[in-house]
Amino acid sequence: MNESVCPPDAAPTEPVPDAVAPAPDRPAVPFRLEPVAAPERLAAVDVLRGVAVLGILVMNIYAFALPMAAYFNPLVWGGNTGADMWTWIVTHLLFDQKMMTIFSMLFGAGLVLLDQRSATRGVKLGGVYYRRVLVLLAFGLLHAYLFWYGDILYNYALCGMLLFLFRRVAPRRLITVGAALILMAMLSYTAMGGFFMLARKTAQEAATAQAAGRTLTEFQQAMAETWPELRQQFEPPPAELQRQIQVHRGSWSGLFMERAPNVLQMQIFMTLMYFTWRLGGIMLIGMALMKLDVFSARRSPGFYRRLMLVGYGLGFPLVGLGMWDLFRTRFDFIHQFLAAGHFNEVGSLLVALGHVGLIMRLYQVGVWSTLQRRLAAVGRMALTNYLAQTVIATTIFYGYGFGLFGAVPRFPLMGFVVAIWAVQLWYSPIWLRHFRFGPAEWFWRWLTYGRRPPMRLGVDGSCT
Numbered sequence: 001m002n003e004s005v006c007p008p009d010a011a012p013t014e015p016v017p018d019a020v021a022p023a024p025d026r027p028a029v030p031f032r033l034e035p036v037a038a039p040e041r042l043a044a045v046d047v048l049r050g051v052a053v054l055g056i057l058v059m060n061i062y063a064f065a066l067p068m069a070a071y072f073n074p075l076v077w078g079g080n081t082g083a084d085m086w087t088w089i090v091t092h093l094l095f096d097q098k099m100m101t102i103f104s105m106l107f108g109a110g111l112v113l114l115d116q117r118s119a120t121r122g123v124k125l126g127g128v129y130y131r132r133v134l135v136l137l138a139f140g141l142l143h144a145y146l147f148w149y150g151d152i153l154y155n156y157a158l159c160g161m162l163l164f165l166f167r168r169v170a171p172r173r174l175i176t177v178g179a180a181l182i183l184m185a186m187l188s189y190t191a192m193g194g195f196f197m198l199a200r201k202t203a204q205e206a207a208t209a210q211a212a213g214r215t216l217t218e219f220q221q222a223m224a225e226t227w228p229e230l231r232q233q234f235e236p237p238p239a240e241l242q243r244q245i246q247v248h249r250g251s252w253s254g255l256f257m258e259r260a261p262n263v264l265q266m267q268i269f270m271t272l273m274y275f276t277w278r279l280g281g282i283m284l285i286g287m288a289l290m291k292l293d294v295f296s297a298r299r300s301p302g303f304y305r306r307l308m309l310v311g312y313g314l315g316f317p318l319v320g321l322g323m324w325d326l327f328r329t330r331f332d333f334i335h336q337f338l339a340a341g342h343f344n345e346v347g348s349l350l351v352a353l354g355h356v357g358l359i360m361r362l363y364q365v366g367v368w369s370t371l372q373r374r375l376a377a378v379g380r381m382a383l384t385n386y387l388a389q390t391v392i393a394t395t396i397f398y399g400y401g402f403g404l405f406g407a408v409p410r411f412p413l414m415g416f417v418v419a420i421w422a423v424q425l426w427y428s429p430i431w432l433r434h435f436r437f438g439p440a441e442w443f444w445r446w447l448t449y450g451r452r453p454p455m456r457l458g459v460d461g462s463c464t
Contacts, residue, residue: 042113044297044363047372049106050379050428051359054421055099057389058091061413063150064393065405067244068262069236073331077241079409087410093319097348098355100152104279105286105295105352107156108163112290115167126164128448133160135447139383139440144263145256148390154267155275162276163283174288181281186345188273193337196230200334203227234333245406249399282349289356297360304361311354318347377428381438385424392420433457 062071062078070077074088111129118125133156140154166174202223206216216224232240247258286295293299294307322343329335363372378385395401396416397408408416431438435455437445445453 042296043376044360045106045109045113045295046376046379047363048102048295048356048359048379049382050375050377051355052099052103052106053378053382053385053389054375054424055095056103056386057393057417057420058095058099058414059097060150060389061393061417062410064148064390065397065408065413065416067236067241067406068149069234069241072234072333072336074410075331076236077406078413079411083411084409087414089323091410091414092323092344093316094351097344098352101282101348101352102355104156104282105289105356107160108283108286109290109295111160111163111167111283112287129164130161132444132448133157135444136160139387139444143387143390144267145260147394149259149262149266151263152279153386155271155279158271159276159280159283162280163287166284166287169287171288171291174284174291178281178284178288181277181284182345182349183281185274185277185281186342188277189337189341189345192273193334193339196334196337199223199227199230241406248397248405249403252398252400255398255400278345285349294356294360297363299360301361301364304357304364307357308354308361311350311352311357315347315350315352315354318343319351322347371425374425374429377432378424380432381428381441383444384438384440385428387440388424389420392423 059071066078067076074080074085078084078088080088114129115125136153137157140151140157143153144151166177169177202220203226206220206224209216209220236244244258247254289295294303322340325340325343326336329340362368366372393416397403397405399405428438434457436442436453436457437455442453442455
């Protein structure tokens with residue numbers, strides 16, 4: 001699915017309640033929940049979140065710029081030879097579901113940070129937390145229906161409502177439950193493939209029966225009508241591809257009418273069948289890893305080296321085997337659901353852990369310190385940057401902007417990715433020199449806490 005997401009990112013998590021001195025004309029209140037103060041942030045988490053929110057764009061750019069089926073099948077559109085095919089191979093190996101996995105783990109980690117700091121201050125978290133996720137849910141709905149079908153904020157918010165119940169669970173149990181939920185997602189994915197296979201087989205039988213002059217059963221008739229619609233989603237004919245391209249190059253209203261049914265289907269059917277299980281499981285694992293200090297760069301260098309070796313050593317072969325199976329079957333979408341896709345379902349989690357080990361080790365060593373500071377700034381503004389990627393990309397590729405949808409193959413698309421990375425790495429630290437939060441984070445806090453938080457920093461770094 002789209003890396004949306006969301007990230008993620010997913011959406012970023014705001015770690016923290018802050019102590020506030022009571023006003024002299026009111027009864028003293030020891031603490032109340034406030035947005036996180038900069039000194040309390042974990043810089044390593046911000047760096048990791050920055051890498052993730054930039055990394056998800058590598059996959060999301062396909063969904064922004066190409067027909068929907070091309071996200072899953074490079075043979076559909078976007079170039080399937082030479083540099084374009086190698087681009088798909090590299091992005092699938094390193095990024096597909098890997099960065100979204102990191103982003104999702106960090107969402108769970110954020111709840112752990114919130115809970116720990118709330119407990120330290122003796123304040124209740126529940127009310128503020130659920131307002132946070134409800135606001136995030138609203139952001140997701142607006143993002144999905146008004147801008148882009150690949151939104152992930154909606155699903156993050158729904159999963160976040162359930163995560164709260166697990167905030168005090170021990171790491172080992174979190175990992176066990178998380179793994180079970182991921183397995184449920186894989187079983188559900190397989191079940192969808194089984195239904196697709198049944199629909200194809202029954203439709204073929206119906207065609208044979210009609211040719212022989214036999215009356216179709218109700219089930220055969222239903223599958224004969226359903227199968228062409230299913231196939232068109234994953235293996236669209238040239239006429240359908242051209243129709244999608246023209247819609248995306250057309251007006252905003254026409255694109256909205258195209259997008260809304262797809263969003264509704266994803267937010268109901270795919271949420272129930274897949275996203276809740278997969279994302280929820282990954283978030284629980286992220287909560288466990290936060291409790292085990294994995295994301296804080298506080299573990300030993302040897303731990304992160306082992307995490308890299310195990311994650312990459314097991315993950316890359318699994319993802320590679322899945323790619324071989326996809327090429328062998330010419331990206332048959334039913335086979336992807338039944339078998340080939342599972343290699344990346346498991347492999348992406350392992351490779352993501354390898355990425356975490358690598359990033360945390362580099363953070364410990366302190367290499368590329370300037371880049372790390374910029375990545376941390378991107379991570380602190382992750383919600384803003386995630387939404388900004390949508391605004392920038394849709395302006396480039398949709399009809400209300402430059403209308404390049406369907407016109408740019410995969411390899412050149414990476415140039416747009418690098419350009420957007422450069423812009424966000426440039427403006428994020430500049431913004432945070434003057435303001436406490438990114439614009440979206442500030443608005444999120446305003447709606448969550450019911451009062452406008454201070455935004456601008458003074459010359460000495462204090463809030464004004």
